Amino acid sequence: MGTALIYDEEMTNYKLLWVDPACKIEVPERLTVSYEALVESGLADRCMSIPVREATDADILLVHSEDYLDAVKTTPYKTLEELKEFTLQFGDVYFHPNIYHCAKLAAGAALQLVDSVLTGKMRNGMALVRPPGHHSMCSAASGFCVFNNVAIAAKYAKQKYGVKRVLIVDWDIHHGQGVQYCFEDDPSVLYFSWHRYEHQKYWPHLRESDFDIVGKEKGAGFNINVPWNKVGMQNSDYLSVFFHILLPVAYEFSPDLVLVCAGFDSGIGDPEGKMCATPDIFAHLTHLLMNLAGGKVCAVLEGGYNLTSLAQSVCQTVQTLLGDPVPRPSNLDGPCKSALESLHCVRSAHRRYWSSIRHAADLPSCEISTKHIKLAEDKLDKEEEEKSAEEEVWPQPPKRVPSAIRTAVVLPEGVACPDRCKCLMSAEDPDPLIANKFRENFLKDADDSDALTTLSSLIALAERMEKNEICSGLALVRDISMAIMCVIQHTAAALSNRVLVVCVGDGKVPSHGTDDGKTLVVQFSSKKSEEQKCKYYIPVCLKKGCQDASGFMQAVLGLLLPLGYEYDPSLVLLVKMPDSGLCDTVWKQLIGLLQGLAQGHTLVLMQDVERACVGPTASSLLGDAAPSLGQLHAPLPEDVEAVESLRHRLKADWKLLQTTAPETR
Numbered sequence: 001m002g003t004a005l006i007y008d009e010e011m012t013n014y015k016l017l018w019v020d021p022a023c024k025i026e027v028p029e030r031l032t033v034s035y036e037a038l039v040e041s042g043l044a045d046r047c048m049s050i051p052v053r054e055a056t057d058a059d060i061l062l063v064h065s066e067d068y069l070d071a072v073k074t075t076p077y078k079t080l081e082e083l084k085e086f087t088l089q090f091g092d093v094y095f096h097p098n099i100y101h102c103a104k105l106a107a108g109a110a111l112q113l114v115d116s117v118l119t120g121k122m123r124n125g126m127a128l129v130r131p132p133g134h135h136s137m138c139s140a141a142s143g144f145c146v147f148n149n150v151a152i153a154a155k156y157a158k159q160k161y162g163v164k165r166v167l168i169v170d171w172d173i174h175h176g177q178g179v180q181y182c183f184e185d186d187p188s189v190l191y192f193s194w195h196r197y198e199h200q201k202y203w204p205h206l207r208e209s210d211f212d213i214v215g216k217e218k219g220a221g222f223n224i225n226v227p228w229n230k231v232g233m234q235n236s237d238y239l240s241v242f243f244h245i246l247l248p249v250a251y252e253f254s255p256d257l258v259l260v261c262a263g264f265d266s267g268i269g270d271p272e273g274k275m276c277a278t279p280d281i282f283a284h285l286t287h288l289l290m291n292l293a294g295g296k297v298c299a300v301l302e303g304g305y306n307l308t309s310l311a312q313s314v315c316q317t318v319q320t321l322l323g324d325p326v327p328r329p330s331n332l333d334g335p336c337k338s339a340l341e342s343l344h345c346v347r348s349a350h351r352r353y354w355s356s357i358r359h360a361a362d363l364p365s366c367e368i369s370t371k372h373i374k375l376a377e378d379k380l381d382k383e384e385e386e387k388s389a390e391e392e393v394w395p396q397p398p399k400r401v402p403s404a405i406r407t408a409v410v411l412p413e414g415v416a417c418p419d420r421c422k423c424l425m426s427a428e429d430p431d432p433l434i435a436n437k438f439r440e441n442f443l444k445d446a447d448d449s450d451a452l453t454t455l456s457s458l459i460a461l462a463e464r465m466e467k468n469e470i471c472s473g474l475a476l477v478r479d480i481s482m483a484i485m486c487v488i489q490h491t492a493a494a495l496s497n498r499v500l501v502v503c504v505g506d507g508k509v510p511s512h513g514t515d516d517g518k519t520l521v522v523q524f525s526s527k528k529s530e531e532q533k534c535k536y537y538i539p540v541c542l543k544k545g546c547q548d549a550s551g552f553m554q555a556v557l558g559l560l561l562p563l564g565y566e567y568d569p570s571l572v573l574l575v576k577m578p579d580s581g582l583c584d585t586v587w588k589q590l591i592g593l594l595q596g597l598a599q600g601h602t603l604v605l606m607q608d609v610e611r612a613c614v615g616p617t618a619s620s621l622l623g624d625a626a627p628s629l630g631q632l633h634a635p636l637p638e639d640v641e642a643v644e645s646l647r648h649r650l651k652a653d654w655k656l657l658q659t660t661a662p663e664t665r
């Protein structure tokens with residue numbers, strides 16, 4: 001199954017026909033530059049093009065009122081003066097004789113995307129549409145939006161396919177109030193939105209956009225608002241919110257479908273957002289969602305008003321949906337104070353609804369609670385004159401060249417090579433120099449020839465991964481700790497390399513290289529480790545080791561991923577210790593998530609008895625989405641305690657572990 005791309009140039013055939021400073025940024029070129037960038041980069045050809053269709057009245061009435069639909073139906077026949085008149089009843093939006101047609105195509109495009117994914121024809125996809133949708137409400141247009149494309153798609157998915165739970169992730173920089181209003185009392189649709197807020201000083205100036213608005217009645221807890229009270233948010237701020245709010249809750253919710261309000265005005269250079277996150281961040285945001293709902297992710301374009309930034313961000317998103325490895329996360333220096341305050345407020349507002357963040361610290365009484373400054377009308381739209389975002393410059397996102405070989409394996413005699421994988425056996429005898437080095441360093445009995453063969457094949461694999469000829473690898477070895485030593489020593493030799501070693505299960509892990517930071521070891525086990533506590537050796541002791549999915553996932557999402565992203569390794573060595581107790585589904589989730597690091601260069605080591613795990617491991621390394629874990633129960637208190645105390649101890653060294661602002665002196 002491939003990636004769907006839904007686009008039709010008819011949606012470029014409407015524009016602003018009069019002077020209105022608030023609306024002049026919403027231009028047809030937004031769609032053309034996005035589509036042309038996909039064509040230019042060769043990404044469009046790798047997608048399956050799915051035609052748009054017009055949403056029917058019934059589709060639109062899933063969200064909007066008849067009165068509103070009837071009113072919009074009259075707009076194609078209005079004169080210019082009548083269109084201006086009609087527009088006045090709404091805010092920050094404009095009408096055009098052809099916008100009703102385009103609005104039906106935009107909503108219809110989202111429905112075509114949902115159909116292609118929920119019928120299993122496509123794995124995931126993106127719809128490039130305008131007008132956007134997330135601001136439009138039951139009976140009102142708003143913020144360039146006429147019909148709420150994503151809200152209609154969520155209702156449609158539930159009605160037509162019986163989908164039980166839908167996650168909507170709105171990474172646009174504006175609050176999709178239309179989506180919030182549509183689902184605020186609905187526990188089957190979890191709406192997550194971050195948005196520029198500045199304590200209600202920013203558009204649409206709504207009190208109900210703040211973090212303490214969590215949903216109503218049965219929907220309480222299923223509406224998550226993350227207000228950005230300052231501009232200039234960066235990659236670290238966005239990732240921290242994913243690690244410490246969205247992902248733990250999303251895994252607990254366990255959606256059957258993920259819809260993304262994919263607005264790119266949250267990217268650098270945008271005149272509306274005035275944020276500083278770079279286009280490659282959308283590759284990571286997309287990647288981090290792709291192991292939810294069995295990979296059923298539908299991204300629908302919302303905002304994005306800097307044409308350069310928009311085009312690059314769209315390409316980053318689509319290339320990730322296609323399964324290409326994501327670029328390395330560039331210099332993450334931790335979330336800013338304002339972002340930490342928002343993070344803290346959101347987690348404390350939601351801790352009562354979600355066991356994965358139950359332990360979140362409570363709101364300190366005063367300073368960072370909601371500061372709603374009663375603004376005099378005239379100040380509402382006053383925005384201090386900042387440097388215009390249009391002048392921002394940023395580096396081109398790094399080229400993401402897929403390796404010639406996606407996954408290679410080193411297997412003992414008699415173990416079949418999984419399909420789509422390349423089997424590496426060192427045909428030639430290892431050169432005597434290496435052989436001797438192995439003998440003295442690693443081999444117990446010197447003439448253990450097949451150990452020698454395995455190790456030299458392992459090195460060959462690691463070398464070809466370093467050269468990006470191979471993306472990921474899997475090796476079955478007899479002696480795990482010897483293999484770890486071998487890989488670490490080989491990889492650490494190259495100066496710029498850092499290896500993240502992730503061990504699941506009990507057992508002695510060589511701590512070589514953890515003193516100088518060339519290696520970061522994170523070990524999940526059930527045994528308290530007496531190892532010396534150092535910054536680069538992190539034992540995570542879980543009561544049931546890796547057997548309890550929710551405890552393990554909480555540690556992966558809230559601890560391992562932030563550490564891994566901040567460490568930014570060139571290789572991830574993932575070791576499955578004997579009898580780790582890890583079930584295949586969790587193992588596949590772990591492999592899927594870790595491929596966001598090191599450009600997907602994950603090298604898996606397993607004991608040669610784990611033949612049954614070769615297939616599932618290879619499938620995840622090849623980029624197949626991991627199956628859903630199902631709704632997660634509360635993690636054990638001991639596990640929560642273990643992760644929290646680790647986070648508390650480590651956050652001085654690892655800033656992405658922070659979830660609250662440092663105590664103000």
Ligand SMILES: NCCCNCCCCCS
Binds near residue numbers: 143302
């Ligand atoms: N600069 C403040 C005016 C905001 N104007 C509406 C923006 C709608 C964005 C839709 S994604």
Ligand SMILES: [Zn+2]
Binds near residue numbers: 302
């Ligand atoms: Zn927006």
